[in-house]
Amino acid sequence: MTNALKISLRDVRVRFDVSNNQDSLKGAILARLRGEKREKRYVDALKGVNVEIEHGERVGLVGLNGAGKSTILKVMAGIYPPTHGTSEIVGHVSPMFELATGFEMTQTGWDNIRIRGMLLGLAPQQIEERIREIGDFSELGHFLDYPVKTYSAGMFIRLAFSVSTAINPEILLLDEVMGAGDLVFAEKAKRRMYEFMEQGKILVFSSHSLPLVEDFCARVIWLRKGEIVMDGPAKEVLKQYELHSGS
Incomplete structure (x- = not known):
């Protein structure tokens, strides 16, 4: 690796056009019959966010639903391009979002x-070299022979986490996935997370579970309605978040 890992978001804004909802066709017809003009409607999911995350940092994201946590993670993953501003990501990203x-x-x-290994950038030979190890870590046993449509949510987590962390990612982005699943596997997953963090890579972890965030992260960013309210040491930010998150 020639460059130090980093995530840099500068004045990032993400705006979604919500004009084309399910009622838009009916609404457009009615508006036309009435001679009305229909204006486009937007939602600003992120509003001028500035974030710098350096090599070895473990950063938690907290905020109520709709605060922008998932959006900022998807910008970091390259899924959502900023509507305004710039994002610079140095390092191989492994995202774990929708299961x-x-x-x-x-x-x-x-x-x-x-399939998932290839999506994460592994060559077929690399996948075959690791596939047994991945299967063993998931502890799914004979269920690996079954179609995944038969899996429970917890089984999805086992499989997705096992693959995503087996590729030795440089930047790991997690969105709420650690809060589900059974306790035994959760403890095993936490041990793997600690191993990952000991290698000095970047972790960005979004969760409503404040104890998990404090456990994994040294730094926390508190988001509210697409803006950063506070960014600092985990204990300080989480204390203020618990005091004022209802406001």
Whole structure:
């Protein structure tokens, strides 16, 4: 690795056009019959966010629903381009967001390890070299022979986490995935997370579970309605968030 890992967001704004909802066609027809002009409607999910995350940092994201946590993670992952501002990511990113993303529901767990591994940038030979280790870590046993459409949410987490962390990512982005699943696997996943953090890589972790955020992260960013309210040491930010998050 020639460059130090980093995430740099400068004055990032993300605006979504919500004009084309399910009622837009009916609304457009009625508006035309009435001679009305329909104006476009937007939602500003992020409003001028500035974030610098350096090599080795473990950063938590907290905020109520709609605060912008998932949006900022998707900007970091390159899924959402900023409407305004710039994002610079140095390092291989492994995102874990919606559980079903990257899964072929009619294929087996083994086949989905291969598919997800390729989506995360592994060559077929690399996947085959690691596939047994990934399967063993998931502890899904004979269920790996079954189509993933038969899996519970906890089983999805086991499989997705096992693949995403087996590729030794440089930047790991997690969105609420650690809060679900059974306690035994959660403890095993936490141990792998600590191993990952000991390697000095970047972790960005969004969760409503404040104890988990404090456990994993040294720094916390508190978001509210697309803006950063506070960015600093985990204990200080979480204390203020608990005091004022209802406001």
